[in-house]
Amino acid sequence: MALDERKLEVLRAIVEDYVATQEPVGSKALVERHNLRVSPATVRNDMAVLEEEGYIRQPHTSAGRVPTDAGYRLFVDKLSRVKPLSPAERRAIERFLIGAVDLDDVVHRTVRLLAQLTRQVAVVQYPSLSRASVRHFELVPLSTTRLMVVMIAETGRVEQRMVDLPGPILADDVTELRRRINEKLVGKRLVDTPPLVQALVEESGPSLRPPMTVLSTVLLETLVERTEERIALAGTANLARGGLLDFQGSLRPILEALEEEVILLKLFGEVEPSMTRVRIGDENEIEDLRSASIVATGYGPGSIVVGGMGVLGPTRMDYPGNIATVRAVARYVGDLLGQG
Amino acid sequence: MALDERKLEVLRAIVEDYVATQEPVGSKALVERHNLRVSPATVRNDMAVLEEEGYIRQPHTSAGRVPTDAGYRLFVDKLSRVKPLSPAERRAIERFLIGAVDLDDVVHRTVRLLAQLTRQVAVVQYPSLSRASVRHFELVPLSTTRLMVVMIAETGRVEQRMVDLPGPILADDVTELRRRINEKLVGKRLVDTPPLVQALVEESGPSLRPPMTVLSTVLLETLVERTEERIALAGTANLARGGLLDFQGSLRPILEALEEEVILLKLFGEVEPSMTRVRIGDENEIEDLRSASIVATGYGPGSIVVGGMGVLGPTRMDYPGNIATVRAVARYVGDLLGQG
DNA sequence: GACTGGCACTCACAAAGTGGGAGTGCCAGT
DNA sequence: ACTGGCACTCCCACTTTGTGAGTGCCAGTC
Numbered sequence: 001m002a003l004d005e006r007k008l009e010v011l012r013a014i015v016e017d018y019v020a021t022q023e024p025v026g027s028k029a030l031v032e033r034h035n036l037r038v039s040p041a042t043v044r045n046d047m048a049v050l051e052e053e054g055y056i057r058q059p060h061t062s063a064g065r066v067p068t069d070a071g072y073r074l075f076v077d078k079l080s081r082v083k084p085l086s087p088a089e090r091r092a093i094e095r096f097l098i099g100a101v102d103l104d105d106v107v108h109r110t111v112r113l114l115a116q117l118t119r120q121v122a123v124v125q126y127p128s129l130s131r132a133s134v135r136h137f138e139l140v141p142l143s144t145t146r147l148m149v150v151m152i153a154e155t156g157r158v159e160q161r162m163v164d165l166p167g168p169i170l171a172d173d174v175t176e177l178r179r180r181i182n183e184k185l186v187g188k189r190l191v192d193t194p195p196l197v198q199a200l201v202e203e204s205g206p207s208l209r210p211p212m213t214v215l216s217t218v219l220l221e222t223l224v225e226r227t228e229e230r231i232a233l234a235g236t237a238n239l240a241r242g243g244l245l246d247f248q249g250s251l252r253p254i255l256e257a258l259e260e261e262v263i264l265l266k267l268f269g270e271v272e273p274s275m276t277r278v279r280i281g282d283e284n285e286i287e288d289l290r291s292a293s294i295v296a297t298g299y300g301p302g303s304i305v306v307g308g309m310g311v312l313g314p315t316r317m318d319y320p321g322n323i324a325t326v327r328a329v330a331r332y333v334g335d336l337l338g339q340g
Numbered sequence: 341m342a343l344d345e346r347k348l349e350v351l352r353a354i355v356e357d358y359v360a361t362q363e364p365v366g367s368k369a370l371v372e373r374h375n376l377r378v379s380p381a382t383v384r385n386d387m388a389v390l391e392e393e394g395y396i397r398q399p400h401t402s403a404g405r406v407p408t409d410a411g412y413r414l415f416v417d418k419l420s421r422v423k424p425l426s427p428a429e430r431r432a433i434e435r436f437l438i439g440a441v442d443l444d445d446v447v448h449r450t451v452r453l454l455a456q457l458t459r460q461v462a463v464v465q466y467p468s469l470s471r472a473s474v475r476h477f478e479l480v481p482l483s484t485t486r487l488m489v490v491m492i493a494e495t496g497r498v499e500q501r502m503v504d505l506p507g508p509i510l511a512d513d514v515t516e517l518r519r520r521i522n523e524k525l526v527g528k529r530l531v532d533t534p535p536l537v538q539a540l541v542e543e544s545g546p547s548l549r550p551p552m553t554v555l556s557t558v559l560l561e562t563l564v565e566r567t568e569e570r571i572a573l574a575g576t577a578n579l580a581r582g583g584l585l586d587f588q589g590s591l592r593p594i595l596e597a598l599e600e601e602v603i604l605l606k607l608f609g610e611v612e613p614s615m616t617r618v619r620i621g622d623e624n625e626i627e628d629l630r631s632a633s634i635v636a637t638g639y640g641p642g643s644i645v646v647g648g649m650g651v652l653g654p655t656r657m658d659y660p661g662n663i664a665t666v667r668a669v670a671r672y673v674g675d676l677l678g679q680g
Numbered sequence: 681g682a683c684t685g686g687c688a689c690t691c692a693c694a695a696a697g698t699g700g701g702a703g704t705g706c707c708a709g710t
Numbered sequence: 711a712c713t714g715g716c717a718c719t720c721c722c723a724c725t726t727t728g729t730g731a732g733t734g735c736c737a738g739t740c
Binding site for chain 4: 038039040041042045059060061062063
């Protein structure tokens with residue numbers, strides 16, 4: 001059964017009204033608020049069809065209709081009109097991010113900004129090392145057998161690790177190691193470095209070999225494989241808005257899920273370049289988040305994606321608005337990283 | 341009016357029962373569960389006195405009694421018996437913290453551990469730089485006019501900042517700067533360094549003076565004054581336990597307060613050495629936390645305090661248990677930092 | 681004087697009953 | 711294909727009622 005133009009219009013109206021009022025919407029109210037040019041009775045027939053197709057449902061026999069997850073999905077895919085940000089919002093974004101002093105600060109501000117603008121829970125993944133490129137490596141001798149390795153990424157992120165060497169090392173050798181490593185790795189994306197690191201070991205003369213071997217292990221293990229992914233979170237208080245109607249009464253499972261970084265990384269970290277992904281209710285693999293929806297997108301300088309960000313809220317959320325906001329913020333932060 | 345021995349005993353019983361059951365406790369149930377050797381009627385008289393004194397109250401006429409904030413306070417100060425940790429708990433602490441690989445990891449694990457053991461919201465302040473001492477300073481030349489300053493604290497925390505120099509600098513001069521800074525500052529507590537930094541500038545010869553001046557500004561501003569304090573949080577889901585009875589229905593204000601790092605720092609950062617501080621309900625200065633209690637303590641290697649940690653929960657919480665747990669964990673983490 | 685048993689009283693809470701109203705489905709008419 | 715009308719459903723808010731836990735007080739006992 002093909003849904004004709006007007007039925008889709010009805011669905012859109014239902015979603016919009018329900019999102020706004022949080023109450024089941026009936027045929028009469030619908031024709032009043034939107035100027036569908038038909039009578040309530042006609043709308044009722046349309047609703048019956050929409051219900052049959054699974055896009056809306058009645059909470060109980062004699063109540064208005066509420067969108068199902070499938071209904072929201074159709075709405076998001078086909079029906080929602082883009083909601084451009086208000087100038088005030090644009091200004092808010094600029095003002096909020098412009099004073100950031102370092103990477104931590106950028107992420108922090110971003111996540112708070114998102115939470116504030118969307119009135120949902122916001123999540124921002126720290127720029128992932130593995131997809132960023134290397135600006136500089138530094139070796140700091142702490143003692144004759146101990147080095148600190150510091151890596152500065154293009155995004156401004158800094159990582160450091162201690163390394164215990166197999167034997168004492170001369171200052172000149174440290175200098176040489178530093179030179180070689182930088183020569184080989186600077187400018188490369190971290191994810192591309194493993195073969196290069198391997199090569200570094202092979203190209204080393206006998207005197208540098210042992211320390212370089214140890215170093216390579218550390219580089220591979222801690223900087224590439226154990227790409228420690230961090231996440232920033234804000235706006236959890238927004239979950240408690242809207243009474244307890246959303247999330248069927250208990251915030252517990254949601255809060256629990258939000259504490260699992262692994263889960264968040266899965267949700268917000270798996271983003272394709274420049275795609276905004278919307279997961280609605282049931283579509284979520286995580287059991288605890290079946291009553292929530294997620295809007296996520298990637299961000300990074302230019303077309304490179306170095307991390308994900310997005311918001312999480314009740315399935316009954318303002319999808320067009322949130323999508324627009326998340327995109328705009330992501331884009332702005334991406335540009336910021338490009339300059340930094 | 342002095343409260344005699346038995347009245348205090350009654351108060352203790354009320355607190356313990358109420359914490360356990362979350363229901364107003366009546367005179368009859370009280371004599372049954374605790375072996376007070378008197379009749380319900382007597383207990384009722386005692387209760388009347390306790391109520392007059394403001395230690396307990398009735399939610400409504402003809403209900404049992406519930407402790408007031410003042411009641412909890414008296415209980416904590418005078419009546420609670422220390423609850424030693426179970427061997428299982430001790431083992432849990434060790435097992436949980438023993439695998440930590442770096443400082444971030446320690447803090448992370450600690451906060452989760454606390455949340456798990458107490459079933460409350462846990463907060464851990466990252467070891468504060470200002471109270472920790474310096475292990476090493478490193479200057480990394482990024483270009484002829486740009487340095488990266490890296491500071492490694494005794495606690496393992498690492499901080500870095502970029503510095504733009506007034507003019508080009510020679511490699512040898514960088515080495516000399518590094519030597520001087522380390523000579524002067526290593527081993528000192530960061531909070532004690534400002535005069536030393538000042539001295540460094542004054543002792544510099546003409547060639548080193550300009551870069552040293554810039555460096556000193558950065559050291560003072562970013563490493564000492566702007567002691568960026570960080571906080572880790574876990575267990576927010578525990579707020580949603582216990583229905584909505586705690587926190588008078590709305591988690592919103594609590595969640596909001598928990599997002600304000602400034603507030604958390606105030607609550608958990610202001611700790612006197614080796615004192616465990618308990619704030620109960622009303623005693624809280626923060627309006628939004630009037631329905632919550634906080635158990636906080638300082639931690640650090642030996643008798644030095646480098647940060648605070650603790651838990652936050654409903655006023656109706658297991659004070660003796662939480663106090664014991666927080667203390668034990670703080671102590672364990674302190675020892676860990678001492679070795680690190 | 682301290683404690684106890686007894687008794688009348690209070691009042692939240694749960695269960696059951698009631699009416700109103702929003703909303704529906706369907707059908708006959710245009 | 712759409713509309714007006716009508717009977718029907720059933721949630722929800724409201725009131726009523728009964729029950730029981732808990733209290734305060736008082737007179738009596740050790």
